[in-house]
Amino acid sequence: MLNHLFHKAPTAMVLIEPRENRLLRVNKQAELMFGIDKQQLELLTATQFFSECLDLFMVFTQQILEQGQAWSDELTIQVSGISIGLEINANKLDDCILLSCERRAENDKRRFMSKLNEKYQAGMFHWSQDETVFEEIERQNQLLLKAVGDGIYGVDTKGNATFVNAAAEALLGWTKEELIGVNIHEAIHYSHADGSPYHTHQCPIFAAFHDGEVHSVDNEVFWCKSGRAMPVEYMSTPVTENGILVGAVVVFRDITQRKKTESELRNALEQVDSLKARLEMENAYLKEELNADFNHHQIIGNSSQVKHMVHQIELVGPTDANVLITGESGTGKELIARAIHEVSQRKARPLIRVNCAAIPAELFESEFFGHVKGAFSGAVSDRLGRFQLADGATIFLDEVGEIPLQLQSKLLRVLQEQQFERVGESTTRKVDVRVIAATNKDLKQLVAENKFREDLYFRLNVFPLNSPPLRERRGDLGLLVKHFVRKACRRFNKPTLKVSLAQMQHVEQYNWPGNIRELENIIERQVILAVSDKLNFEFLSQEPTSRSVAKTALSLPNIVNALQHKEMEKLNIEKALSQSAGKIYGDNGAAELLGLKPTTLASKMKKYQIDRHLYS
Structure with missing residues (x-):
């Protein structure tokens, strides 16, 4: 009987279970009003049913549950794309809610007609x-x-x-x-x-x-x-x-003002995103620097060459002059650049380092100046360049002689005018950057061979500074060996090892063609191999004392071994890049896996023509 009365009710009736958000039952009038059948209605949740006014429906439901009944003429539903206003009488039945729904427009019309009829019955006076x-x-x-x-x-x-x-x-x-x-x-x-x-x-x-x-x-x-x-x-x-x-x-x-406010907000958000990207990149650089095996804060040595170099650093550091550091590989040119940056007024910002020898020729411009999304194939998002990242700071261009000739004019413009454009963008951007460059090549000779712009050379060479090779500062060997032994022991969790005077003689007699980098690598290797509290360097006496001696001493078997060594070295580099997904710097990077300096690895990759992007 109750089911019959429910289904035959003159208004649309909907029974809802609010805690589980379910439509339990609907009557025939509800099906007609809402334009869908019973099965379709029961597939909907209550909140889907009133999605157009969800906030009002939630308040209305809470009122019913607390007071036991409620009435509303504010709720609407969408039926076949048309918004229908409802008048709803609701009662709480146990844990359920019974809604009696009528169209608001029809009720308004009935009231209006009722009012007219009442006036008509009252006579002309009322009219x-x-x-x-x-x-x-x-x-x-x-x-x-x-x-x-x-x-x-x-x-x-x-x-x-x-x-x-x-x-x-x-x-x-x-x-x-x-x-x-x-x-x-x-x-x-x-x-x-x-x-x-x-x-x-x-x-x-x-x-x-x-x-x-x-x-x-x-x-x-x-x-x-x-x-x-x-x-x-x-x-x-x-x-x-x-x-x-x-x-x-x-x-x-x-909505002119609203549009203006929205535009200003978008511009502000773009600036925030740009600053966020810059901070994230700076953070990545700082993490790499913290993990790099360099002595950032001091230059070891008391020879006249070192004292002269330190004096020059103190002179040029506080200025904004461009510096060109020359010297053989492994002499610590980057350490000198860091020392210059640390005594400059820009030291609050990080030193941005670029290894020009490790950048593919086609990516130089993007790496230096950045690019916008869609500038070239693979440019899936905007990217800050190194010069924009170094705005207000110092950029260190290592192996500057490797910069392609066609890009040197754009680099010269940045040095002269402090302006550049991103790849794929016409907007000119201004930067305030100090440049420190380093090279192990003879740039004057490259200029003579038309491989390096003369005007760029003079712009970089404002203050020339030479990093002397280790063989010219043998008086510093004792201090350097002591420093690197202590550093290696700490790194490999070993007790402090000693170097006897006899072993020190082997160190001093060696010519050190690889300079300080070679010295540090050999000390690390010997610390790892040490089985007592003393280090052994006797093998250095059997090593060739110079590159020329090594070259003339090569017999045919030695040449074969050298070729095999190169093939093995190339294979190891490729395996490390594959394992690190193309990452060179930082934790779990290829350089760390191979036990090499990142700059050394980059040079070897260029030598063997290995593209790290093939492994990323």
């Missing part, structure tokens, strides 16, 4: 009173239209304006006398913001009195009488009379 009431309502409506801040106008089914409020006149610059009876689309809505035609069959305002639906738009323009395109958001609502569409009412608002 005369109602006429006064209606006149008062009309007067109040006119006052409301004048007072409201949003522009409002009405159109008939032909698109001609039927009324225009004062706010619309003020916003558009047209008077209502100029607009009423005129096709409003042709007057204020005839083209898009870019000037392209806006045809009436595309216009949501015209669509409202053809399809009977409400159309909301938040990104179009109305054209003012002055010719200005005013950004607007508007809502076009159809108007019906006796069930027949007779036109539409349009409510619009000037």
